[in-house]
Amino acid sequence: MTDTAAPTDFTNDPSATSWVESADGHPDFPVQNLPFGIFETSDGRVRGGVAIGESILCLPASVDLLGDEAADLARLADARDLNALFSKGARAVSALRQAVFRLLTDGGRKGEAQGHLHQADACELHVPFTVGDYTDFYSGIHHAVNIGSLFRPDNPLLPNYKHVPIGYHGRSSSIRVSGTEVKRPTGQKKPAEDGGDPGFGPSERLDYELEMAIWIGEGNALGEPIPIAEAGRHIAGISILNDWSARDIQAWEYQPLGPFLAKNFNSTVSPWVVTMDALAPFRVAQPERPEGDPLPLPYLLDRSDQETGALDVTMEVYLSTKAMRDAGDEPHRLSRGPMTAMYWTAAQLVAHHSVNGCNLRAGDLLGTGTLTSGEDHGKGSLMELSNGGKTPITLPNGETRTFLEDGDEIIMTAFAERDGFARIGLGECRATIAG
Amino acid sequence: MTDTAAPTDFTNDPSATSWVESADGHPDFPVQNLPFGIFETSDGRVRGGVAIGESILCLPASVDLLGDEAADLARLADARDLNALFSKGARAVSALRQAVFRLLTDGGRKGEAQGHLHQADACELHVPFTVGDYTDFYSGIHHAVNIGSLFRPDNPLLPNYKHVPIGYHGRSSSIRVSGTEVKRPTGQKKPAEDGGDPGFGPSERLDYELEMAIWIGEGNALGEPIPIAEAGRHIAGISILNDWSARDIQAWEYQPLGPFLAKNFNSTVSPWVVTMDALAPFRVAQPERPEGDPLPLPYLLDRSDQETGALDVTMEVYLSTKAMRDAGDEPHRLSRGPMTAMYWTAAQLVAHHSVNGCNLRAGDLLGTGTLTSGEDHGKGSLMELSNGGKTPITLPNGETRTFLEDGDEIIMTAFAERDGFARIGLGECRATIAG
Numbered sequence: 001m002t003d004t005a006a007p008t009d010f011t012n013d014p015s016a017t018s019w020v021e022s023a024d025g026h027p028d029f030p031v032q033n034l035p036f037g038i039f040e041t042s043d044g045r046v047r048g049g050v051a052i053g054e055s056i057l058c059l060p061a062s063v064d065l066l067g068d069e070a071a072d073l074a075r076l077a078d079a080r081d082l083n084a085l086f087s088k089g090a091r092a093v094s095a096l097r098q099a100v101f102r103l104l105t106d107g108g109r110k111g112e113a114q115g116h117l118h119q120a121d122a123c124e125l126h127v128p129f130t131v132g133d134y135t136d137f138y139s140g141i142h143h144a145v146n147i148g149s150l151f152r153p154d155n156p157l158l159p160n161y162k163h164v165p166i167g168y169h170g171r172s173s174s175i176r177v178s179g180t181e182v183k184r185p186t187g188q189k190k191p192a193e194d195g196g197d198p199g200f201g202p203s204e205r206l207d208y209e210l211e212m213a214i215w216i217g218e219g220n221a222l223g224e225p226i227p228i229a230e231a232g233r234h235i236a237g238i239s240i241l242n243d244w245s246a247r248d249i250q251a252w253e254y255q256p257l258g259p260f261l262a263k264n265f266n267s268t269v270s271p272w273v274v275t276m277d278a279l280a281p282f283r284v285a286q287p288e289r290p291e292g293d294p295l296p297l298p299y300l301l302d303r304s305d306q307e308t309g310a311l312d313v314t315m316e317v318y319l320s321t322k323a324m325r326d327a328g329d330e331p332h333r334l335s336r337g338p339m340t341a342m343y344w345t346a347a348q349l350v351a352h353h354s355v356n357g358c359n360l361r362a363g364d365l366l367g368t369g370t371l372t373s374g375e376d377h378g379k380g381s382l383m384e385l386s387n388g389g390k391t392p393i394t395l396p397n398g399e400t401r402t403f404l405e406d407g408d409e410i411i412m413t414a415f416a417e418r419d420g421f422a423r424i425g426l427g428e429c430r431a432t433i434a435g
Numbered sequence: 436m437t438d439t440a441a442p443t444d445f446t447n448d449p450s451a452t453s454w455v456e457s458a459d460g461h462p463d464f465p466v467q468n469l470p471f472g473i474f475e476t477s478d479g480r481v482r483g484g485v486a487i488g489e490s491i492l493c494l495p496a497s498v499d500l501l502g503d504e505a506a507d508l509a510r511l512a513d514a515r516d517l518n519a520l521f522s523k524g525a526r527a528v529s530a531l532r533q534a535v536f537r538l539l540t541d542g543g544r545k546g547e548a549q550g551h552l553h554q555a556d557a558c559e560l561h562v563p564f565t566v567g568d569y570t571d572f573y574s575g576i577h578h579a580v581n582i583g584s585l586f587r588p589d590n591p592l593l594p595n596y597k598h599v600p601i602g603y604h605g606r607s608s609s610i611r612v613s614g615t616e617v618k619r620p621t622g623q624k625k626p627a628e629d630g631g632d633p634g635f636g637p638s639e640r641l642d643y644e645l646e647m648a649i650w651i652g653e654g655n656a657l658g659e660p661i662p663i664a665e666a667g668r669h670i671a672g673i674s675i676l677n678d679w680s681a682r683d684i685q686a687w688e689y690q691p692l693g694p695f696l697a698k699n700f701n702s703t704v705s706p707w708v709v710t711m712d713a714l715a716p717f718r719v720a721q722p723e724r725p726e727g728d729p730l731p732l733p734y735l736l737d738r739s740d741q742e743t744g745a746l747d748v749t750m751e752v753y754l755s756t757k758a759m760r761d762a763g764d765e766p767h768r769l770s771r772g773p774m775t776a777m778y779w780t781a782a783q784l785v786a787h788h789s790v791n792g793c794n795l796r797a798g799d800l801l802g803t804g805t806l807t808s809g810e811d812h813g814k815g816s817l818m819e820l821s822n823g824g825k826t827p828i829t830l831p832n833g834e835t836r837t838f839l840e841d842g843d844e845i846i847m848t849a850f851a852e853r854d855g856f857a858r859i860g861l862g863e864c865r866a867t868i869a870g
Contacts, residue, residue, distance in 0.1 A: 133607050138692060151691070158690050163633050164623055168692040169604035169699065172568050173794050174657055183658040185791035188599055188732065198598050200732055222609055222701070223618040249791070255593050256586070257573060257603040258693025261791040264604065266657070297623065297635055356620035356684070356696040359608050 008280045009094075011101045014422045019110040020117065022053030028415070028425025029053055031104050034097050035237070035272035035427075036082055038126040041118055046126065048077025048085060050100050051272050051427075054120050057100065061116040065109065070099035081130040082236075082273065087362035089218040090233040094277050125271035127177045128239070129215060129363030134175060134267070135353060136211075136243060136367040137167040141343040143372035143380055150388040151251070162293050165300070165344045165352040170243070170367065171264030178270050178427075181434045182244055184406065185265040190252035203246035205389060206404040206433065209370040210317050210380035210412055212339055213241040213269050214346045216364040223357040228302040231347035232276065232309070234360065238346075240270040240315070240412045240429035241367050247383055247403070269365070270412075270429035278424050282416040283308040286345050299355050300348045309345035313426070314338055315371060315414040317380065321399055322407035331411055332395050334385060337378030339414070341371045406435025443715045444529075446536045449857045454545040455552065457488030463850070463860025464488055466539050469532050470672070470707035470862075471517055473561040476553060481561065483512025483520060485535050486707050486862075489555050492535065496551040500544065505534035516565040517671075517708065522797035524653040525668040529712050560706035562612045563674070564650060564798030569610060569702070570788060571646075571678060571802040572602040576778040578807040578815055585823040586686070597728050600735070600779045600787040605678070605802065606699030613705050613862075616869045617679055619841065620700040625687035638681035640824060641839040641868065644805040645752050645815035645847055647774055648676040648704050649781045651799040658792040663737040666782035667711065667744070669795065673781075675705040675750070675847045675864035676802050682818055682838070704800070705847075705864035713859050717851040718743040721780050734790050735783045744780035748861070749773055750806060750849040752815065756834055757842035766846055767830050769820060772813030774849070776806045841870025 010016075011032060017024050018031040029035065029051040039056050040046045049056040059077035066074055073096040076085040086093055103113055138144055141161070148156030160166065176182075184206055189199040217236030220226050226234055243263060250262030286306050295301065302309075315338070318331035344352075349366055372380040379385045382403050385393050392400040404410070414426035445451075446467060452459050453466040464470065464486040474491050475481045484491040494512035501509055508531040511520040521528060538548055573579055576596070583591030595601065611617075619641055624634040652671035655661050661669055678698060685697030721741050730736065737744075750773070753766035779787075784801055807815040814820045817838050820828050827835040839845070849861040 135695075136692075148691070159626075159630065160623075160633070160687055160690065164688050166688070166692055166695075168695050169606055171604055171793060172607070173796050173799075174792075176657075183792050186660070187791045188595075191594075195594065197729065198595070198732075200734070222611075225621070246791070252595055253599050253601070254691070254693075255595065256583070256689070256693070257571075257601055258689075258691070260570075260601075260603050261787075261793065264793045265791045294632065297633075299635070352696075356622045356681070356700040357609075357618050358606060358696065358699045361608050364608075 009277065011098055011277060012281050012421060014420060016105050018052060018104045019107045020052045020055055020104060022055065026053045027423060028427050030422045031101060032422040033274060033278045033424045034100055035274040035278065037128050037272045038081060039118065040124040040126060042122065046080050048079065048082055051120065052104055055117040056120050056123060057104065058116045058118060062103065062113065065103055065113055066099040070096045081363060082128050083130055083363040086217040086236045087219065093217065093236065093275065097275060097277060125177055127175055127269060128271060128273050131172045131175055131363055131365045132361045134170040134172045134365045135167050136170045136369060137165055137349050138369040139165060139342040139344045139349065140369045140371040140380065142341055142374050143370040143384065146372060146384045150383065165349050167353065168258045170267065174264055175267045175269060175365070178268055178429045178431065180268065180431055182266045182431050183434045185246050185249065185261065187246065187249040187261050188252055189248040198252055203248055204403065205247035207245045207247055207382045208404065208410045209243040209245055210315055210335065211241040211243050211370055212368045212414065213239040214349065214366040214368065215239065215273055216360045216366065217362055219361040220354055220359055222359040225357060226350055226354040228300060228305060228347055228351040231350035234350055235276055235346055237273040237275040239273055240414050240426050242268040242410060242412055242429050242431065243367055268429055268431045270427050272427045274424065274426055279311055279416060281418055281421040282312045282424065284310050284312045284340065286310045287340055296348065300351055302347065305345055305347045309347050310340045310342065312338070312340065312418065313414050313416045315412065318411040320409040320411065321395065321405065323399060324397055327397065329397060335377055335379050337371060337373030337380065339371060341373050342368055404433050406433050408433050444712065446533055446712060447716050447856060449855060451540050453487060453539045454542045455487045455490055455539060457490065461488045462858060463862050465857045466536060467857040468709060468713045468859045469535055470709045470713065472563050472707045473516060474553065475559040475561060477557065481515050483514065483517055486555065487539055490552040491555050491558055492539065493551045493553060497538065497548065500538055500548055501534040505531045516798065517563050518565055518798040521652040521671045522654065528652065528671065528710065532710060532712060560612055562610055562704060563706060563708050566607045566610055566798055566800045567796045569605040569607045569800045570602050571605040571804060572600055572784050573804040574600060574777040574779045574784065575804045575806040575815065577776055577809050578805040578819065581807060581819045585818065600784050602788065603693045605702065609699055610702045610704060610800070613703055613864045613866065615703065615866055617701045617866050618869045620681050620684065620696065622681065622684040622696050623687055624683040633687055638683055639838065640682035642680045642682055642817045643839065643845045644678040644680055645750055645770065646676040646678050646802045646805055647849065648674040649784065649801040649803065650674065650708055651795045651801065652797055654796040655789055655794055657794040660792060661785055661789040663735060663740060663782055663786040666785035669785055670711055670781055672708040672710040674708055675849050675861050677703040677845060677847055677864050677866065678802055679703070703864055703866045705862050707862045709859060709861055714746055714851060716853055716856040717747040717859065719745050719747045719775065721745045722775055731783065735786055737782065740780055740782045744782050745775045745777065747773070747775065747853065748849050748851045750847065753846040755844040755846065756830065756840065758834060759832060762832065764832060770812055770814050772806060772808030772815065774806060776808050777803055839868050841868050843868050
């Protein structure tokens with residue numbers, strides 16, 4: 001890998017250690033990460049915090065320990081979502097995160113701060129933002145080709161794909177945090193043969209989709225597009241997203257206006273917002289487009305973005321069936337692949353979304369679309385792994401799956417690793433199909 | 436027209452009169468209407484009110500005049516949106532509206548109440564709800580056929596259309612109230628010939644779409660569908676909706692996931708929520724489906740809904756160009772048609788939307804889709820009136836239009852009329868293209 005051109009700061013220093021003992025060497029949340037989230041303690045209080053090792057630092061409680069500028073920002077975390085805090089913009093959130101870093105790395109301040117730590121496993125985590133609008137993109141080109149081949153064998157990738165960052169609006173109301181059970185949706189299903197009557201009942205082709213969530217921080221006014229060169233500072237951070245999909249409902253309803261009930265019954269996000277600052281060491285060049293692909297239009301093209309706008313993040317999906325859990329088996333890995341499967345950078349998605357004047361707001365969620373790698377072990381959905389349900393996959397215990405069964409749990413993880421830097425984890429995005 | 440089977444109540448009594456002089460005979464807001472909205476006075480205060488003639492009754496100020504149950508509800512209108520009030524459910528809102536009706540029809544109470552009236556034209560009106568999710572349906576079958584013929588000449592109405600109430604998610608953030616200027620969107624446009632490069636620039640095929648807005652009152656929990664027989668009580672009321680559309684952007688981006696930037700730059704709603712109670716005298720049977728059309732599936736079929744679930748509301752669209760305004764000309768009527776152009780009832784849209792467990796919330800907006808009648812003078816968009824831009828329409832002053840020019844103002848109105856009842860108006864939904 002070539003060296004990144006993205007600037008790093010002192011919070012990326014791999015030699016930094018925290019007086020929070022569980023933080024050093026923590027696979028997800030060392031002091032170099034410090035992701036933001038919303039947590040609830042057993043007394044029912046809900047507010048913003050920062051993950052550090054196995055603990056959460058309460059931000060509102062720490063106001064007096066963070067210095068003047070950061071204190072004003074930490075007060076905004078005394079809320080049920082992070083919207084007010086992140087609406088202040090990337091520079092403000094950087095300042096707050098840096099103040100938290102200083103507090104948690106200064107052993108002399110352990111006494112005054114440790115009372116504001118909560119054991120993470122004793123807290124309930126919430127969706128970090130109140131999502132005004134959820135947009136789902138389709139930036140995983142290998143996924144687009146794979147799915148396109150199943151729906152339109154003669155025409156997998158439509159002529160617009162390499163010009164337009166394809167996206168559509170999803171449902172805000174049904175976004176739930178990791179750990180929330182998913183109820184299998186009922187609906188109309190594609191007729192067995194063309195011209196026949198649709199079926200009706202619980203989906204028999206329930207699937208997951210491995211995506212990353214890109215959170216909007218500072219928004220833009222209606223009618224004022226975000227230029228590509230400024231798009232980065234509107235991105236608050238990322239989480240993991242499972243965009244559950246009912247393939248039989250989707251196949252019947254999606255023309256001509258796109259997916260609707262096949263998707264809007266539930267979407268699951270991981271609870272921690274990992275900032276672009278924490279990910280700075282893992283910024284890499286956007287993979288070169290294959291020979292013959294068109295150049296992005298000028299409003300999508302920025303040299304710095306092309307050189308540092310992709311993220312070297314690895315994503316994994318695991319399945320744990322009820323039988324596996326009953327037998328004490330470990331979850332089985334279904335796939336592993338890189339976030340660089342995105343045909344467009346996050347900044348390109350933001351610039352495209354607003355080029356028509358559409359206003360983004362703090363807390364808006366942009367899904368990347370399913371991120372399937374070009375390799376067999378990197379397929380980000382069962383639809384792809386089972387070849388449209390035609391070829392069941394076999395699990396280590398002999399069970400088979402084409403689509404999800406009741407009791408199945410899907411666990412997604414993601415992390416960034418690089419020699420000379422601390423590993424940064426995204427945590428988990430997990431949910432079980434009820435039944 | 437056959438007699439309606441929908442129950443009416445004392446607020447529909449056509450002989451009722453109000454001590455608010457401008458109300459009696461008012462074309463939109465007689466005392467039989469009493470729609471709810473959010474208004475702002477010149478001192479910057481924003482709260483909920485009820486339109487009566489040329490005035491607005493301030494609900495929070497009237498708390499002591501409305502009786503105990505209604506008082507508690509009126510307090511919920513001391514807010515920047517009607518979400519909290521309408522989340523209490525249809526029966527609660529009915530009780531409040533009836534209390535307002537009693538107050539405004541009892542001449543003896545003029546003295547204590549008239550101080551809480553504001554001149555409507557001195558107030559600024561707002562979008563009545565904070566819209567959590569905006570869903571746009573496609574229930575106007577004549578529109579679907581007309582548009583389908585332009586995009587897919589060989590296949591205008593897809594096989595799912597008469598089975599599935601087709602819908603998709605729209606953008607919440609860019610919904611604006613009547614009177615807000617619309618900025619022409621920029622974006623990628625369909626290549627002149629297949630396989631060519633897309634164009635880029637301001638839309639040259641900017642259009643309006645005549646729709647009605649169906650507002651959700653009481654919502655449902657995630658995973659708990661709303662049965663068709665109960666769907667009616669989840670409907671708070673209706674307004675007029677203009678779903679602005681950039682046809683050149685839409686034609687290029689919409690496959691395979693539906694419209695996105697072609698629609699999400701702006702949607703305009705009228706400010707007053709006309710309740711289903713006010714519209715009770717205008718409930719009519721859903722038009723019979725043509726011979727050979729499939730019967731709706733059981734989850735969409737309810738006898739009472741079929742008998743009284745459609746609304747006898749007339750909608751009109753007017754155009755006023757800059758040249759017309761400069762010359763003092765009246766706006767020119769582009770179309771007039773009935774809301775019964777809906778292939779599905781509002782209750783069917785609600786039942787379908789939630790059949791998969793998707794949760795609706797108070798303030799959610801359901802667009803009907805463009806409502807074009809089966810007659811030439813009832814086409815609800817310029818795309819239809821100009822035959823896809825191929826046949827310009829000529830205005831009385833000699834100007835021609837295929838799509839909207841800068842400075843054009845689109846004015847939509849809607850109303851219900853029936854012998855023996857007061858006319859109920861929806862007010863106006865108007866906006867001008869900037870430039």
